[in-house]
Amino acid sequence: MLSDLTWTNLALVQVSQKEIALLHKDANDVLMALGDFRLRFRGQDACVIDGVDLSVARGEVLCIVGESGCGKSVTAMALMGLLPSGSAEISSGTLRFDGETVDLTRDRLSSERRGGAMAMIFQEPMTSLNPAFRIGDQIAESVLQHRGGSKEQARDRTLEMLRRVGLPSPEARLRQFPHQLSGGQRQRVMIAMALANDPKLLIADEPTTALDVTIQAQILELIRDLQRERGTGTILITHDLGVVAEIADTVAVMYGGQMVERGPVAQIFDDPQHPYTIGLMESVPRLSGERARLTTIEGSVPSIDKMPEGCRFRTRCAFAVAACAERPALRDVTPGHAAACHFVPLEQHLRVAV
Amino acid sequence: MSVILEADNLVKHFRTGGGLFSKAGRVRAVDGVSLRIEVGETFAIVGESGCGKSTLARLLMRLLDPTAGEVSFDGQQVTRARGKALSTLRRDVQFIFQDPFSSLNPRLSVGRLVGEPLEVHAPEMGRSERREKVAELLRQVGLRPEYADRYPHEFSGGQRQRIGIARALATGPRLIIGDEPVSALDVSVQAQVVNLLADLGRDLGLTLILIAHDLAVIRHMSDRVAVMYLGRIVEQTTTDALFEAPRHPYTRALLDAVPDLDDRGGATRARIEGEMPSPAAPPPGCTFHTRCPHAQALCREKVPMLEAAADGHATACHFWREIEATPRVASRRIRSDAAHARLNLYRRATEGAEIIPVATNGRPSKSPDNREEDT
Structure with a gap:
């Protein structure tokens, strides 16, 4: 032993x-x-x-x-x-x-x-995102929690991340709900959230x-x-x-x-x-x-x-x-x-x- | 070779939505597919x-009715079969489902599950005779006959999939359609089921239609392959031809996208961007043009037909002859002799060879010095 x-x-x-x-x-x-x-x-x-x-x-x-x-x-x-x-x-x-x-x-x-x-990306992007909240708000929440700052700054950071992960038309995505995205897009959102x-x-x-x-x-x-x-x-x-x-x-x-x-x-x-x-x-x-x-x-x-x-x-x-x-x-x-x-x-x- | 199953211009559209204020949509799930499956082959x-x-698989065995087109099994109409003819069809064509957890009734014992198709299709069979037949079927798929009294929750995923296969085999079918039969299983168990299906296909002379998304599994199991994109077949040929010289840009993109564990990496591979458009609103012309790196004006207007070349290799692309072949470059793994010897030893051991310790010649068997040869 x-x-x-x-x-x-x-x-x-x-x-x-x-x-x-x-x-x-x-x-x-x-x-x-x-x-x-x-x-x-x-x-x-x-x-x-x-x-x-x-x-x-x-x-x-x-x-x-x-x-x-x-x-x-x-x-x-x-x-x-x-x-x-x-x-x-x-x-x-x-x-x-x-x-x-x-x-x-x-x-x-x-x-x-x-x-x-330390951040995590989960396997099932459908069940890991909250279906009742807009994806922009979900990402911004984590930014506000960890970085502080104003809501505008959090929103800008969210937009920057969505752009970085290659989600098409990120401005429009901010206001969408998870069910409006495809599996691959949801996984991009998860990655954006983890890396924000x-x-x-x-x-x-x-x-x-x-x-x-x-x-x-x-x-x-x-x-x-x-x-x-x-x-x-x-x-x-x-x-x-x-x-x-x-x-x-x-x-x-x-x-x-x-x-x-x-x-x-x-x-x-x-x-x-x-x-x-x-x-x-x-x-x-x-x-x-x-x-x-x-x-x-x-x-x-x-x-x-x-x-x-x-x-x-x-x-x-x-x-x-x-x-x-x-x-x-x-x-x-x-x-x-x-x-x-x-x-x-x-x-x-x-x-x-x- | 004689044809066992033939589909002619199959179409299946689903209606979606359509309430008081919204217009009904139409999902073109299958949009004009023709197939000829030959006796004894595995078609993927x-x-x-x-x-x-x-959807196509369900149309072929008439779990769904097509919007248009015909299916015939062994020369008999499938699409309008009723009564006795339909019952015969159900006996001759069986289905293996993807999910071994939800496709077995948890309240029935394994004996009942496997025996149920016999109750329907061989009602003359006596009780003890049926029990014997069930035991034989379980043995055939590599399960112990005593398992007949247990319930599905007592089994692992691989064993459940074996039960599903035994159930499909019960009626003595001639054609089995497997919808992702191994994709829910772990790698080591998947290999067992792949081998089992290959053995059964050979021993019972079964024809197998395999629906899958895993290209390596398909390459391993099938004789011929059809590649589908947005409800249509875009390429169809023998397995070897498809994997060695794919012609349709979509097939090439699919093959390039699969990570290969034999590849040491470093090779750049073509990537396609974007995602498959919704089948509710397919793009005009060639449906792949939105993601195709070779798309031209013609592709946006005219739908390419699936046409077989002289060698029988069928492709639905206007420009496949012009597109230069870009075979995937892989840097093969180079394994040392020691590694080869080890892999060979493993293979022999799994084949049942007796393994004994090597005499150590006085050297301590686990000292670090005699491990240098491995690098």
């Missing part, structure tokens, strides 16, 4: 970087770090999030990948302090964000930072899942442009590996509330280490190459009360043995690229019996 | 939301 802790602490400092040259991240450069985060919902024995470490630097795009139930959205909600305190029980976790340290077991992100320095206060960290939870591919391409490009322009640190949560390959600098793969692999995007895709990461990549149909039978991952994610001890992937893993009942630590395979599996690298420890 | 219909693909 002790070695476990040292590893996670080490990993916090060593989080991967865009370029090898920046391998050892300057402590000042880390914008947000979440340490040893554990969360349980009331009435359940097992943790929904079981000891996760995350960190994002300025200007970095971190993609959290995983299937439904892996805890990626819950992590984001907890970061923002949006989980109802009665139902979610956080047993450990420290959030360091922008010079402030929050002990998540007792406290949450201050409300002046939520929506200000120049956040340092942007969390986007499946921002393009509900959208068509041509619109998705436009929205991803918009997020990337705005992020580069301002050097915002970004956490993008998605299940779409194509989106990850396109936009991420670093990738964290989650399964059943545990982080199984983490590293720079090129290494995750070129040199995947964890059996789950490999399984995910191999089970996706491709746009090019041979159309062979898809490799699959057996079974499905167990419900939280049936989660196995130790490595939570072992019930579906093709390599699982008795030793997997003990949880493997997230260890570096190459500097900055870590995987949580006893047998990493697989090809050196395992072979096909002849 | 792809398009963005609002293009009319789901």
Whole structure:
């Protein structure tokens, strides 16, 4: 257990970087770090999030990948302090964000930072916008809340943001209601709202899942442009590996509330280490190459009360043995690229019996 | 090849609004679609939301009546079928729905759900015989026969979709129409269902019409593809031809927009701007001209017809011959030998090969020094 802790602490400092040259991240450069985060919902024995470490630097795009139930959205909600305190029980976790340290077991992100320095784009733009208010007023509300100033200034800022996210005829949009916009336009409004206060960290939870591919391409490009322009640190949560390959600098793969692999995007895709990461990549149909039978991952994610001890992937893993009942630590395979599996690298420890 | 399903100039318009003070509108959901589906093939219909693909699917199996046009299944009129003829059609053509959560009645056990089509279409079947048949169907879709006594809420999304497939298979259909059958599923489960549908199609000699928006899934599963935009088919050809040499500017834009995980990035891809216009007020001429980078004066006036070239590749564009092909440039991933060995090991393991530890030759198996080869 002790070695476990040292590893996670080490990993916090060593989080991967865009370029090898920046391998050892300057402590000042880390914008947000979440340490040893554990969360349980009331009435359940097992943790929904079981000891996760995350960190994002300025200007970095971190993609959290995983299937439904892996805890990626819950992590984001907890970061923002949006989980109802009665139902979610956080047993450990420290959030360091922008010079402030929050002990998540007792406290949450201050409300002046939520929506200000740390902003979020939600998956479903229809249900995240209030249908009863004009979109101009909804964006202006957040500007007034965090920046103060007069209503005119807030309105000008709103207009500027709507223009920036490429919404056609922004003046007219100010007075429209959410139902008058299309899905892609609503998502642009959400982005305008999230970026209106120049956040340092942007969390986007499946921002393009509900959208068509041509619109998705436009929205991803918009997020990337705005992020580069301002050097915002970004956490993008998605299940779409194509989106990850396109936009991420670093990738964290989650399964059943545990982080199984983490590293720079090129290494995750070129040199995947964890059996789950490999399984995910191999089970996706491709746009090019041979159309062979898809490799699959057996079974499905167990419900939280049936989660196995130790490595939570072992019930579906093709390599699982008795030793997997003990949880493997997230260890570096190459500097900055870590995987949580006893047998990493697989090809050196395992072979096909002849 | 013989034709199993034929649609001729299908049109479906929906009326919208139209109260005391407002004029009634007309949504042109499907606006003149002709199709010929051959026995044993998998035919895919792809398009963005609002293009009319789901309406088309419902017209094909007559869950909706067309405003104009004809559908015939196996030479028999579908559009005006009544009584016995309609009942036969319901037996021969089945539907798999997108959402495995809302398409199964939560109050019926899995046995009843899968057995229900048998009660309707094979009333002569005895109780125990039906139970046996249900068990066989469940086995066929990879579920345990004991599950017949459970209820839908006890199953995961992938398992529910399997139940939906078993239910569709119960009547022994010849044609199955799947409306986004895998899009609600997680990646790993989606692969299982994609494989299952491929196996069933092959083993039972089924014809499959697949409605989807995910181009990679379509490329993987289908033999021929039709691309829809605003109620019309804009391109139709074999899957290989469509993905290798798309001709319609819309198809090209669609393919360019999909993020590709095999692409290391850096390649610039063409983007189309704007969104699909409302089918209640489609633009004149070619409906894609508002977003097309190659649009000319003619496109704004004249509707291009879907015309097949000599090679059978049909395109509805005035200028597809003139538009220069701009194949997507991708920088392929380069994987090390170690990574290839690992992926291969994984593939073998999932295929059921026995995996054993490598003898460590005295070296500690997890020391950091023997991991250098990986970079």
